[in-house]
Amino acid sequence: MPAVSALRHDWTREEVLALFDLPFPELLHRAASVHRAHFDPSEVQVSTLLSVKTGGCPEDCAYCPQAARYHTGVQATKLMEVAQVVEKARQAKAAGATRFCMGAAWRSPKDRDIPKVAAMIAEVKALGLETCATLGMLSDTQARALKDAGLDYYNHNLDTAPEFYGEIIHTREYQDRLQTLAHVREAGLKTCCGGIVGMGESREQRAGLLQALANLPAHPDSVPINRLVQVEGTPLHGTRELDPFEFVRTIAVTRLLMPQSMVRLSAGRETMSDELQALCFLAGANSIFYGEKLLTTGNPDAARDQALFARLGLKPMPVAAAEAEADPCRGTVHAAITGEAA
Secondary structure, eight states: OOOOOOOOOOOHHHHHHHHHSSSSSHHHHHHHHHHHSSSSSEEEEEEEEEEEOOOOOOOOOTTTTTTTTTTTSSOOOOOOOOHHHHHHHHHHHTTOOSSSEEEOOSSSOOOHHHHHHHHHHHHHHHOOEEEEOOOSSHHHHHHHHHHHOEEEEEEEOSSSSTTGGTTTSSSSSHHHHHHHHHHHHHHEEEEEEEEEEEEOHHHHHHHHHHHHHHHHSSSOSEEEEEOOOOOTTTTTTTTOOOOOHHHHHHHHHHHSSTTTSSEETTTTTGOOOOHHHHHHHTOOOOEEEEEEETTTTTOHHHHHHHHHHHTTTTTEHOOOOOOSOOOOSSHHHHHHOOOOHH
């Protein structure tokens, strides 16, 4: 029996594409085996995302309704008050969330904004929730200040493959994203980093996104896979929708490349059938955003998610389990990924 493989950071594009090309049942079998080697497959980590500052963003991300240059009907707002955020966090915890993420539509926060955001983080942390923030690009000092306030996770997505990035965003370079992630890691924060699929990219470019994520110096602790939500007024409105089975393949390959990471079903879940979500959980997804809104786009409400969990026999992952490192000795991951016989 081969030894359990070490986590890899040297995946080639050809290797990732070979996983995508596997017969669907074989791919799901391997992904489910790796998932079971590291996690309880009946547990799903539950997060809630709140937009604490909406709209007016100067960036030109082609998918985003919060970009000031697009006419999407999103009204720009100021940064919420701390007490308002804490009340939303209490409601999220009461509904079953264990992690609370605060998002602000900034290219990057100004230093004067950090104390107020830090106060939000400290108050939410005091409720017993894991804390996460997504605020755009961060300097090293800003990352350290958020860590000192009690922040657990910082979200900063790569969005897509390096070679497709220029088709989607022109106001920020790929290297800028990598630099923010470096500041976050150096500050001792956990990383939440993924991307968006269904933006008109090819399978090879989807593979390129996952290759870039898996080859980061450390695998992201959480990997959100977003299915494009098409918003009228954005350049990507009218893009051909991604085949549902291709989306499940993307989830499965994510699980194989980053076996110890939380793989999160993020944006786009509102239009997914229960059957499609069930396939994603089978393929290794073990985290969702919970609640009626993801920043400015729809999301299934809590009652629908609770009914789906009941149908599938799933349960929310306790905070202690979500924080614990996955045990690399629970299964033979190498055999599951490569298909080699035990």
